[in-house]
Amino acid sequence: MSERSGTRYVVATDVGGTCTDAVLFAAGEPVRLGKALSTPPDFADGVLAAVGTAADDIGLATDALLARTALFMHGSTVVDNTLFTRSGARTGLITTEGFEDTLVITRGAYGRWAGLTEDGIKHPVATDRAPPLVPRAKTRGVPERVDYKGAVLRALDEDAVRQAIRSLVEDEEIEALAVSFLWSFYNASHEQRVGDLIREVAPDVYVTLSSEIAPVPGEYERASTTVINAYAGRIASDYITSLQALLRGRGYGGPLLVMQGYGGLLPAEEAAERAVGMLECGPAAGVIGSRHLGRLMEDDDIIACDMGGTTFKVGVIQGGAIDYAREPMVDRYHYVAPKIEVVSIGAGGGSIVALDPATGVPGVGPASAGARPGPVCYGLGGAEPTLTDVMLLVGYMDPGTFLGGTIALDAEAARRVFVEKVAQPLGMSVEEAAIGIYRIAAAQITDLIHEITVERGLDPRDFVLHAFGGTCGLLCGVFGAELGVRRIVVPYTASVNAAFGLLSADIVHEYTVTKTLPMPSPAAEINEIYAPMVARARDQLAAEGFADDAIALDWSIDLRYGRQVHEVTTPVAGGGPMDDDAVGRLAADFEALYERKFGKGSAYRAAGMEMTMFRLTARGMVERPRIERAALDGSDPGAAQIGKRDIFVEAEGGFAPADIYDFERLSPGNVIAGPAVIHTPITTIVVQAGQSGRMDAYRNISIELG
Amino acid sequence: MSGKRISATLVVNEDRAIACAACGHTLGPAGAPWKDHARLDEQPMQGAGGNPYTNAERVLLRRFFCPGCGALLDTESALADDPFLTDIVRV
Amino acid sequence: MDPITFSIIRHRLFRVIDEAVITLKHVSGSAITNEGHDLMVSLYRADGSLLMGGVGFLHHLTSAAEACKAVIRRFEGDIGEGDVFLTNCPYTAALHTSDIYLVAPIHHEGRLVAWSACFVHVYDIGAMVPGGFSPDSRDIFTEGFSSPGIKLVEGGEMRRDVMDTLLNMVRAPEMVALDLSSMIAANNVARERMGALIEKYGADAVDEACGALVDQSETLLRKRLRELPDGRWEARQYFDIEGETCRVLLAMTKEGDELTFDFTGSSPQSHYGINCTYWASWGGFFAPLFPLLCYDITWNDGVLRPIRMIAPEGSVVNCTRPAPVSLATVGTIQSVNNAACTCIAKMLSASEKYAEEATAVWHGSHFAIFMFGLNQRRQEAIGILTETFGGAGGARTWADGIDVGGEIPNPIGRMANVETTEATFPVRYLFRRARPDTGGPGRWRGGNALEFALVQHDSPEGGINYVVSGKGTEFSMSEGLGGGYAGAPCAYRWVHNNRASEAGRNVNPFPTSLDEMTGEAETISWGVFPLKGEDALYVRSDGGGGFGDPLEREPARVQADVEAGMVSAEVAAAVYGVVMANGTVDEGATAARRETLRAARLAAPVAAAAE
Numbered sequence A: 001m002s003e004r005s006g007t008r009y010v011v012a013t014d015v016g017g018t019c020t021d022a023v024l025f026a027a028g029e030p031v032r033l034g035k036a037l038s039t040p041p042d043f044a045d046g047v048l049a050a051v052g053t054a055a056d057d058i059g060l061a062t063d064a065l066l067a068r069t070a071l072f073m074h075g076s077t078v079v080d081n082t083l084f085t086r087s088g089a090r091t092g093l094i095t096t097e098g099f100e101d102t103l104v105i106t107r108g109a110y111g112r113w114a115g116l117t118e119d120g121i122k123h124p125v126a127t128d129r130a131p132p133l134v135p136r137a138k139t140r141g142v143p144e145r146v147d148y149k150g151a152v153l154r155a156l157d158e159d160a161v162r163q164a165i166r167s168l169v170e171d172e173e174i175e176a177l178a179v180s181f182l183w184s185f186y187n188a189s190h191e192q193r194v195g196d197l198i199r200e201v202a203p204d205v206y207v208t209l210s211s212e213i214a215p216v217p218g219e220y221e222r223a224s225t226t227v228i229n230a231y232a233g234r235i236a237s238d239y240i241t242s243l244q245a246l247l248r249g250r251g252y253g254g255p256l257l258v259m260q261g262y263g264g265l266l267p268a269e270e271a272a273e274r275a276v277g278m279l280e281c282g283p284a285a286g287v288i289g290s291r292h293l294g295r296l297m298e299d300d301d302i303i304a305c306d307m308g309g310t311t312f313k314v315g316v317i318q319g320g321a322i323d324y325a326r327e328p329m330v331d332r333y334h335y336v337a338p339k340i341e342v343v344s345i346g347a348g349g350g351s352i353v354a355l356d357p358a359t360g361v362p363g364v365g366p367a368s369a370g371a372r373p374g375p376v377c378y379g380l381g382g383a384e385p386t387l388t389d390v391m392l393l394v395g396y397m398d399p400g401t402f403l404g405g406t407i408a409l410d411a412e413a414a415r416r417v418f419v420e421k422v423a424q425p426l427g428m429s430v431e432e433a434a435i436g437i438y439r440i441a442a443a444q445i446t447d448l449i450h451e452i453t454v455e456r457g458l459d460p461r462d463f464v465l466h467a468f469g470g471t472c473g474l475l476c477g478v479f480g481a482e483l484g485v486r487r488i489v490v491p492y493t494a495s496v497n498a499a500f501g502l503l504s505a506d507i508v509h510e511y512t513v514t515k516t517l518p519m520p521s522p523a524a525e526i527n528e529i530y531a532p533m534v535a536r537a538r539d540q541l542a543a544e545g546f547a548d549d550a551i552a553l554d555w556s557i558d559l560r561y562g563r564q565v566h567e568v569t570t571p572v573a574g575g576g577p578m579d580d581d582a583v584g585r586l587a588a589d590f591e592a593l594y595e596r597k598f599g600k601g602s603a604y605r606a607a608g609m610e611m612t613m614f615r616l617t618a619r620g621m622v623e624r625p626r627i628e629r630a631a632l633d634g635s636d637p638g639a640a641q642i643g644k645r646d647i648f649v650e651a652e653g654g655f656a657p658a659d660i661y662d663f664e665r666l667s668p669g670n671v672i673a674g675p676a677v678i679h680t681p682i683t684t685i686v687v688q689a690g691q692s693g694r695m696d697a698y699r700n701i702s703i704e705l706g
Numbered sequence B: 001m002s003g004k005r006i007s008a009t010l011v012v013n014e015d016r017a018i019a020c021a022a023c024g025h026t027l028g029p030a031g032a033p034w035k036d037h038a039r040l041d042e043q044p045m046q047g048a049g050g051n052p053y054t055n056a057e058r059v060l061l062r063r064f065f066c067p068g069c070g071a072l073l074d075t076e077s078a079l080a081d082d083p084f085l086t087d088i089v090r091v
Numbered sequence C: 001m002d003p004i005t006f007s008i009i010r011h012r013l014f015r016v017i018d019e020a021v022i023t024l025k026h027v028s029g030s031a032i033t034n035e036g037h038d039l040m041v042s043l044y045r046a047d048g049s050l051l052m053g054g055v056g057f058l059h060h061l062t063s064a065a066e067a068c069k070a071v072i073r074r075f076e077g078d079i080g081e082g083d084v085f086l087t088n089c090p091y092t093a094a095l096h097t098s099d100i101y102l103v104a105p106i107h108h109e110g111r112l113v114a115w116s117a118c119f120v121h122v123y124d125i126g127a128m129v130p131g132g133f134s135p136d137s138r139d140i141f142t143e144g145f146s147s148p149g150i151k152l153v154e155g156g157e158m159r160r161d162v163m164d165t166l167l168n169m170v171r172a173p174e175m176v177a178l179d180l181s182s183m184i185a186a187n188n189v190a191r192e193r194m195g196a197l198i199e200k201y202g203a204d205a206v207d208e209a210c211g212a213l214v215d216q217s218e219t220l221l222r223k224r225l226r227e228l229p230d231g232r233w234e235a236r237q238y239f240d241i242e243g244e245t246c247r248v249l250l251a252m253t254k255e256g257d258e259l260t261f262d263f264t265g266s267s268p269q270s271h272y273g274i275n276c277t278y279w280a281s282w283g284g285f286f287a288p289l290f291p292l293l294c295y296d297i298t299w300n301d302g303v304l305r306p307i308r309m310i311a312p313e314g315s316v317v318n319c320t321r322p323a324p325v326s327l328a329t330v331g332t333i334q335s336v337n338n339a340a341c342t343c344i345a346k347m348l349s350a351s352e353k354y355a356e357e358a359t360a361v362w363h364g365s366h367f368a369i370f371m372f373g374l375n376q377r378r379q380e381a382i383g384i385l386t387e388t389f390g391g392a393g394g395a396r397t398w399a400d401g402i403d404v405g406g407e408i409p410n411p412i413g414r415m416a417n418v419e420t421t422e423a424t425f426p427v428r429y430l431f432r433r434a435r436p437d438t439g440g441p442g443r444w445r446g447g448n449a450l451e452f453a454l455v456q457h458d459s460p461e462g463g464i465n466y467v468v469s470g471k472g473t474e475f476s477m478s479e480g481l482g483g484g485y486a487g488a489p490c491a492y493r494w495v496h497n498n499r500a501s502e503a504g505r506n507v508n509p510f511p512t513s514l515d516e517m518t519g520e521a522e523t524i525s526w527g528v529f530p531l532k533g534e535d536a537l538y539v540r541s542d543g544g545g546g547f548g549d550p551l552e553r554e555p556a557r558v559q560a561d562v563e564a565g566m567v568s569a570e571v572a573a574a575v576y577g578v579v580m581a582n583g584t585v586d587e588g589a590t591a592a593r594r595e596t597l598r599a600a601r602l603a604a605p606v607a608a609a610a611e
């Protein structure tokens, strides 16, 4: 123990809907993993429990570990949870007179169908909008108007504003106020004045201005974002403040860094003001983690999949770059904040397998048995067959070794229910039917990944597939082969994906200026737009303790063709400030990116090009120890083999004998020839016939498709 | 009201008569047009609602009421000379 | 067919369409395609019958099948691998000339195995008025180019002579070229993905699955029809064009497991371009039928099999060439939609099991304003105001209609932000909101409509032009259901601020309602108009139909509507019989008021006497 007294740890914790994950490591030590159930609404209990399980591994008490922690990174679902449970503040909205319904009518049918599955969209009579977070009665329009150039057409009526604030506070008892005016991203003066007036008239009210939280075009999405931030703002800031206090009380003396949906960290004080930034930060961290792992393994093009109990999520990393979502939603509310694109479908281990009552055609999900009652084989009262039960029936899961043997799986019950509800009605044997369902699940995932790569103009055969989550390792050998990916990696940290991602994230501030400039424009004009952003970024990162050489400033500019709606964020190669040659190169890069994403012949040059948004990504590079590489052993995995049993082998079209391995006993360097099954304490990895899995120096299982 | 449903407001009762689902008042035999038996209020559509209806001067809002309880059984918009719409349900 | 393979192939066919739609949107890049989702991609079997319809403007699912069949007939023996055919003749298959179909055969090992087809509303078609909606046309010859079938791509190679000829007949040829490229790209994706599917599962298995899929839809729809009572239901739609009053009459008969849509008695074809050709009417009632009756059934040829249409030749629902049709999609086709929605809803209401699926009419008039001129950057700007996709939901038998909630025939339309339109056209919005009291009253209220007003702003020419193709200004086109009232009609006003200004009056630059505007408000409904100087255009769309007796509406719901500004206190009292006092329901006065209204009903004459 004593030699560790000087060790400084990096701790990352991610609070998800079901579980809270922890990852910690220090220089010269292996990565440790921890897991506990999430504990809403007092999430901190779960955080400490998860850290505790990882600390156990090194024989430290939680407080002792925290006292030796240099960095504590954190991601949380607290804001998502506030939205899903509608537990935010009583919120009001002040907007431009004449446009009071913007939030409620959601661009017409958009709010009615957005976020629905295709089945839902095809059944319009059964659809409705989510109730607005600010009802019409808590919305006030005030006289003011700015035009599309940012020119003030009508001065702000301050008396009307004061009256609106008073009536919202006194009659509607609002606790938070969102302010969103037309074109405020070009001219924020009216919103800023309203902000001042609120602080003067009602200092206790939590305020969010659209020009601060989302200075981008599109008044519906901007207002919706502003309202979400106001609605969840105080809960988020209380959450962060109290977690910080708790960690201090337990001996942690460093900064608390909070994960954002765009994949960067913010210091706690700043994150506390941007509730909307925390939305979907878990999946974003997962993609960041995947990119980091890719860098370690020298892979730049990655399809990052995460499959747990209820959903299958996928993000794409191309050339080391990450895609941002264009129209993100939380629950069924739109928001605009930079957010890493992660697409999901309702397919996970808990997904229910059912036959369509009208047609008898079998399907998987989107209904889920969740964690409770869960799959039939868990014996927790689940009465519907799930994908996990199918995994047992195709021989992939071992009733004895699940979760390190802590839960005995009831294979008999799973079989009985599956026969009754699936195999018999299909007129098939259990094995045939289970194989069929397994294939349906794999095909659905194949189709999803294909679609999202096509959406980006990409070919899945150029990519490495990362398989995260408890269920992904069971299926990736089949859908990965059909997609024809280069290789499959099941990371050592597969079960704590998001927390692992936090470890690799940097502090990232995003700044944007919305302005339309023709292409080309003089470089000086562009540099002038950037100058205040750059100054602000440098000040902010300096204040956070970053030296100049630990700061990176990335410039990127959104461009589009005239009369066209698709905008492409194009990085400024070589960074700023720009000269006129760089402007020319930017145009060429945009054209290349556009054709790659939208297809050959899609470029429309006749109406020229224009720049529409100027983005600055300012990164403060967090110093952290390197993850250790283990020494490689020989390729023979014999020492880890724990048995042999019949499993479903895709190439055989049926059952065949396979070698069974214990992950814990494998050594880096071992190579496993399929068909084989590797049981880890948390998950299971299936290597199909013709494939081979190798444990690398980071204890990842890297599967070659042969 | 018991009986077999033939619309949102009407049923066919045990005696094979069309009846008001609210009160049971009958409106002729099953399978035949029923509107002649109802009470009818016809007024220009412009009086149907508030200000946005004021353009609708020519077209009439026909409202068919149950003679038993006054329930609104059906509506039509119609020009004065156009016949009632006839719905026949065979149950 | 083995149910596992069937399930996988079915899922993959959906994805083929999704991927083709993504491609189409990507390449097209236009606002109407990307914002309004005014597009369609579907797959067809070797004989041109619908295999799988995508979500888009649903009128086109069946019409594009006719386009495939027309190409099969016309080009027999000359349909090769990698060919793409263009059809936009409304008397052959299309709805109007602006909606161009590109249909492409899909071959496997030299054999024709399927077709893909798609459409977009192209930027221009060379009609009298830019953009294709052509109210001044009196025949098809002045509605732009029209082809009953032409080979645009041969063996994967663009036929330059054909393309150049087409582009020579339109304004903004480069935009139309992009529209056509987007459809070619979408067809290419569909062909590649179908090819991969056939490669993996074999041509026979895929064909068998496709056949089974079509049979399955037929079986399911017939089963559903048998569950519904037999009967005959009527609907009637009126619309007014320049003093002409048109009727669409529909009698829908259901017998056993078959449905007949009979339009006998509908008006003779119009002089104006609102007519439907035969295939437009056929698509017109399928557009609501798919989502209303087949919400859980795959949309394909199986759905068509139990269904028949009678549409008298020379009528507004089956016009005779060369009658003009350029406004069909915002004209008669909407009345066909609405009448079909009403008849289907009445049939559903007659069933205990399906009553919850019934709905009053949504977005009956489908008003459309088309703009053309120069924008603030001196660029040519042609396009529809996307408020046309705003819509208003009809009331359900268990819930209110959705305010500004869209429409049934295009399940995923949406309108653009005010800021988007102000950046595209030289206009400034004065207001845009849901208009109270437009939703048809009922136990469940129809969704309120949209109202908005525009003035020109920063126009280099002092203004811009707009096309109004208004119907439903005198008539309520969103019928109610089960006693619910129809929604309020729509309204277009040309507010003459220029005249007011010339007369020395101070024009209010920031009115927030029609009442606050300075100039005289002239009612307009048809033609091309200027938006110049200080003049304003005011538009109100029509409200959704209501469901059930307004006197049965729970007073608390009326109160909530009054609080939200969705219903006025006057209408609450006059129509709903709910009396408000100090912002809450006066229960005593409400009971008394409702009693009075009921008594008046019982004093009305018996209908037989009136007829």
Ligand SMILES: [Zn+2]
Pocket (backbone or CB within 6 Å): B020, B021, B022, B023, B024, B025, B066, B067, B068, B069, B070, B071
């Ligand atoms: Zn009655």
